Amino acid sequence: MKIDFKTAMHRLMAAEDVLILTHANPDGDTLGGAFALALALRQRGARANVLCADGVPERYAFLAVPPETEFAEQYVISVDVADRSLLGKAVEESYGDRVDLAIDHHGTNRLFAKESYVEPDSASACEIVYLLLLAMNVHITKDIADRLYAGVSTDTGCFCYSNVTARTFRIAADLLDRGADVSGINVRMFETKKPGFLQLEQQVLQGMELYENGRISLLTITRAMLDETGCRDEEIDSIVALSRQIEGVRIGITFKEKPDGTWKVSVRTHEDVDASQLCALFGGGGHKRAAGCQFDGDKTEAAKRFLAAARTFLN
C-alpha cells in the first residue's frame, strides 16, 4: 500500500528494533540512505542495523557503521529497493514478505512492502531520507550528512544527470553546511581511477558495438576482463555511464557478466527514450534514463533480443 510523507515520518518515529535492508549489488544511494537512517534512528533511542545481501563493498566501506549487538527486529525498512527480488536471494528468503516500510524513488516500485513511500521524481533515495529526517527533527550530524551526500552525489553522477532538480542542489548545500566532506567524497567517488580501471575502460571501448547509425551502443564487460584488470563489480558505474556519452547515442546498453555466468544489463538513455519501459519488457525496471534487467544463458542470443526491443524505442 502506498502511504504519504507524513505517515512515513510517523512510522519512522514509532519504529523500534529496526532492520534496514539495501538492494543487492549495493550502490552509494542504498548504502548511504540505509546507514544514515540507522544513525538517525539510534539518535532517537531506537536500535537499528543494516543488512545487505552482498555485504558492503570496499568502495563504500566508509559509509558503514558498526552494527549493534544482535536483537530481534520488530520493524523492517528497505531503502532504494524497487522489488523484493532485488534484495538478493538470501535476504529475500528471510525478509521478502516481511518489509514493513519501503522508502524508494523508483517509479517501477512493485509495492512489495506492507507500506511504501515512493517519490519517483526524487533524484535519489537519500533526498527522501534527508527530508524525512528533517521532518522528524533529527539532528543531521556530520556522520549522517556524509552518508546522505554520498547517495545524493552518486545517484546523480555528481549532479550531472537529468534527474537533478533545484531541490537536489539545495539539499547538497545544506549537507555541506552540516559538515559533509563533499570534497573528500567527490575525490573518492569520482576523481580516483585505478590504473586497472583505465585498462578495463580501454578494453570495453575497444569492444564497443554501434547499431542504428550509432544511435545504440552496446558495451560488454566479461568476468575475464574484470579479473585481468583487477576491477570489482561496484567500480564499473562510470563505464556504464560512458555507454550514453558517445556522441549520437540515444540508448547505451552495457552487458556485464555476473560471477554466476548470468548477465546484468544496464541501460542509459537520453530524454527521448524511457529506459525503464524498455527494461520492463524483460522483467526489469528502474528510472526513465537509467534502468536494468537480467538475462540467463547465452549472451549473443540475449543481446539480439534486447537490441531488437531497443530498436523499437528509437523515434
Add this chain to the structure above:
Amino acid sequence: MKIDFKTAMHRLMAAEDVLILTHANPDGDTLGGAFALALALRQRGARANVLCADGVPERYAFLAVPPETEFAEQYVISVDVADRSLLGKAVEESYGDRVDLAIDHHGTNRLFAKESYVEPDSASACEIVYLLLLAMNVHITKDIADRLYAGVSTDTGCFCYSNVTARTFRIAADLLDRGADVSGINVRMFETKKPGFLQLEQQVLQGMELYENGRISLLTITRAMLDETGCRDEEIDSIVALSRQIEGVRIGITFKEKPDGTWKVSVRTHEDVDASQLCALFGGGGHKRAAGCQFDGDKTEAAKRFLAAARTFLN
C-alpha cells in the same frame, strides 16, 4: 586597485557603451560570465559587446549572443582574466592598459585593471557575476541563467572539484529555478564524447608518464594527436582533469602543444599541493588545485625543469 563588491556593483550600474573582454583560449566560465553580463547591461539600457581574442569556439557557441552595432566603448570590463597577457596578443595590444574593471576569481590576479574586484574563494567568475547582477536588481532571465550556469558548472567539473561551496550549490539551484537548461547544458558539456575524443584519450593515456612512485603524472598532447583524432583545443578539459584522477597521483601535469609550437602546461593537484605556486615559478598562475603556465622551445627540456620543480612540492 582592489575595490569592494558594492563599488563594483555601482561601476556596473553606471557603465555605458561597454566592451567586455574574456581571456584567450576561452572556457565556459569566461564566456558565460561575459555574455551574461552583456545581456544584463543591455537589459539596463546600456550598450554592451563581448570580445575574445580567439573568437567563440564551436563547443561554446551556444553561449554567444549577437553583437550590437559597432560603437565606441566608454568602459572596458574583463571577466575571469588574471593578467593582461591572458587577453591574447591582439586584444592585449588594443586594450591591455585600458581595462577599467576586472571581475575575477583568481587569487593570482595581477591587478592590471584600473579597478579589480577579485574573490579568490569563488569557484567561478560566474558566481561573482550572478551576485553582482542580483545586487543590481537585474532580472535574471533564462538566457542569463543558462550562461551563468554554464560557467558555474564547467569551472567546478560539474560540482565535482574541491572549489565547490554551499554557495555554489545554492546558486545552481536558483539558476535552475530561473529556467537554466541544466540538463541540456550538462549533456553538452559533460555527457557527450566524440569517437575522436575517446581515441585521443586512449592515445594520451598510453603515453602517460609516472614519476615519484606514481605521485606525479605527466600527460602529453601534441598537435599531431589533435589533428589525427579531429579534436579541438577546447575539448581537452576532461583529459587535463584525468591527470589528477589516477590513483595515487598528487600532481597531474599536462603538456599541450599549441598551434605555434609552444607548450601550454596545465596542472591539477590534490589538497596538499598548491598548483598556482608551482606555476608561478614559471610565470604562470591560477588556483590552488588548478593552474597553468607556458613554455617556449623544446618539450623534453621544459618537462625536465617543470618536473624538478614539481618534486619539491611533494610533502
